[in-house]
Amino acid sequence: MRETPLSNCEKHFLLKAIEEKKRLDGRQAYDYRNIKISFGTDYGCCTVCLGKTRVLAQVSCELVPPKDSRPTEGIMFFNLELSQMASPAFQPNRQSELLVTLNRQLERCLRNSKCIDTESLCVVSGEKVWQIRVDVHVLNHDGNLMDAASIAAISALSNFRRPDVAIQGRDITVFSPEERDPVPLSIYHMPICVSFAFFQQGTYLLVDPCEKEELVMDGLLVIAMNKHREICSIQSSGGIMLLKEQVLRCSKIASVKVSEITELINKALENDRRVRKEGGKFGFAESIPKERITALKREEAQVEMTDVQETAREILSKTEAPPEDVPSPVIVATGTGQVGEGLQNTWGLEEEDEEGVEDEMKSLVDGEKNKIPKKKDETMVISDSEEEEVVVLNPAALKSKNKRSRH
Template sequence: MNLNPLSDCEKGFVLEAASQKTRLDGRKRNDYRSLKIEFGLDWGSCLVSLGSTRVFAQVSCEIYQPNNSRPNEGVLQISAELVGDNKLADLTKINQVLERFYKDSKCIDLEALCIVAEEKVWKIKVDLSVLNMDGNTLGCCSISTLAALMHFRYPDVVSTGEKVIIFSSSERDPIPLSLHHYPVVTSFAIFEKNDFIILDPSFLEEKVCDSKLSICFNNHRELCGVDIEGCACLSQELLMNCSNQASIVAIALVDKIKSKIKDDLEKRFKKLMQGLEPKIADESDLKLPEKLEIIGPKNVEIEKEEIEEKMEVEQNVVKVAVDTTIATCRESIKKISVLKDSIPNDLVIIDTESSESTESDEDDVEVVKQYNLTDSRPVIGKYVVSDGEESDTIVLD
C-alpha cells in the first residue's frame, strides 16, 4: 500500500510516458487489469482483486426502525475503511460516491425490506475493507459492493401482528436481495496537456493525472452517476467517448460477477466450498519454516528434550556380520571376537558402564543384550566396528 508522496522524478517519468501515449505497466489506454472475484463461506462475503488493489466486502443485516420520511422502506448503508493504522488515505469520498450511486439509482428494492410499516424494516449494511490501494480504489470498491449484494441472502421473516418470527437457514432458505439493476463504476485518468485518457489508472497515474473521471453505468447501459475530480476541462465529445466505453465495461463486469455467483452456488449445492482462506494462502509468498527456532535464553528442560530428541533421530543401524569384532571405547576396551570356523547364533554386546572392574577379563563382563547376526540393531553409545586387526576402525556416534 503506497501512500507516500511522489518524488519529482516519478512524476516526470509518468508524464513523459503519457506524452508518448505509453503506460508504465505495458497496458494499452483501454486495457483493464486482471480481475479476481472470490466468495467466502458466509453469504455476502466477497474478496475482489483488481491488479494489486484488493477490497474485501461483507454484507450484514439487522432489524431497524425506518425513517419517518420513508416508513415503508428499508435502509442501505455503505461504509469503506482502510485496514491498518495509516490515516493518510481518506475514504470519505468513496463512501459518499458509492452511497450516491447505489441509493440514487434505486438499484435495490427497499420496499421489499419492510417487515412492519413504520415499525420494523431490514437495514442492509455493506462494510468495505480496503486491503491494498494501487489505483482505481473506487472501481474496485464498486465491484466488491455489487458482488456482495448479489451474493447476499437475508433470513425469512413472518409477522403475525403481535410478534415477528425470524426463521433460521435450517428452517427456511434465506432470501436474496431484490435488485432492479446492477450499477458498476468505471474510472478514467485524464492527462489534458497530452490529450491522453486511460482506463483503470494505477496509483502513479492517479497521482500525476490532471483529472479523474468516474462514470457509473448498469447492465442496461443506463447512466447512474458521474463524479469528476480535478481541474481538467472536459468537453462533450470526451464525456461521450468515456461514457460509451464505461457502458461496455459495465456489461462485461456484470456478466463476470453473475458467472462467479453461479459457480459459487453450484459449489454450495455440491458442498465443495472452501472459503477465502485457501485462496489467500495460495497467493501469499510468505511461508513459515518447518521448524521454528526459539530466540532467547533456553532453560535446562528444553535443552534436555532437544538432546534426547537428537539422539533418537541420529541413531545409526549397524548390520552385524561374520568376522566382525565389536568393542566399546570408553574407560577400557573389551572385545568379543566372532569365531571364523563356526557362526554363532547370537552375538553379545558389552555394556562398560555396568562393569565394576576396568581390567577384568571378557568372562567378567556383564551381558546386556543378545542380537542375532542377521538382525539390524540401533547403536546406543559409541562403538568401534572393524573387520580385523589390520582394517581401519570406524567410530559410530
C-alpha cells in the same frame, strides 16, 4: 502520515511514457487490470482484487424502525474504511477527504440509483424494516479504489441472503438458516463505476489508473453505469474542464467495460451457487492457488533417462584430452619472497647494498672465530653505579673459603 510525493524524474518518466501510449504494467490505454472475485463461507462476504488493489465487502442486516418519511421502505447504509494496513498514507480514526469522497460516490452509485428494491425489505409497515449495512474495507491500495469498492459492494449484495421472517399479529419470528432457507435481495440492476484519468489538460486518457498514475494525473472522471447503458451517476474532480465529446467518448468506453465486468460477476455468483449446491468446498481458503507453499503441493516434471549413457559418451568423445605436463601456477602474495632459478635480486636490493651486507656478514663470522676464550681463574669485576662500590671476585679465593667453612 502524508503520501510520499514522486520525484521530478519519476513524474517526467510517467508523463513521457503516457505520451508514447505506454504504461508501467504493459497495458494499453483502455485496458483494465486483472479482476478476481471470490466469496467467503458466509453469504454476503466478498473480496475483489483489481491488480494489486484488494477490497473486502461484508453485508449484514438487522430489524430496525423505519424512517418517518418512508415507513414502508428498508434502509441502506454504506461504510467504507481506509486502514493503515492498506497504505501508510491513510490515517486511522480520521475522516480524510478521500474517505468522504469515496463514501459519497458509493452511496450515489448504489443507493441513489435504486438498484435494490427497498420496499421488499419492509416487515411491518411503520414498525419494523430490514436495515442492510455494507462495510467495505480496503486491504491494499494500488490505485482506483472506487472501481474496486463498487464491484465488491454489488457482488456482496448479490450474494447476500437475509433470514426469513413470519408475522403472526404483532409477533415477528426470525428463522435461522437451519430452519428456513435465507431470502436473497431483490436487485434490479448492477451499477459499476469506471474511472478515467486525464493528463496534460485532457490531452491523454487512461482507464483504471494505478497509484502512481493517480499522483501525476490532472483530473478524474468517474462514471457509474449498468449493462443497459444507463448512467447512474457521474462525477468529475481535479478542476479540469472537459468537453462534451470527451464525456461521450468516456461513456461509450464505460458501457463496454461495465458489460464485461457484469458478466464476470454473474459467472462468479453462478460458480459459488453451484459449489454450495453440490456440497463442495468453497470460501477464501479454496481460492488460494494450489501451487503455493502453504498448499504443501508442487508440480513434478518427468525427466527422460533412457539415453543418458549414450549422450554422456557422445559428449566425452567430443571433448579434448588435457595436456600431460601442466605447469604449476606461481602465485606471489603480498609480503612474501620467492627464490628460484633465473630469479636474481629477489629482495629488491641494489648491488651496492648487497655488497655491503656481504662484507658485514664476513666481518661478523671472522669476529666469532677470533674470539679468545676466558680463563678459569680470571677475575670478574661487577660494578654498581648507584653505590659506586667495586667487588672483586676471585674463583681461587672462593674455593679456599668454601673448604674452610666445611671443616
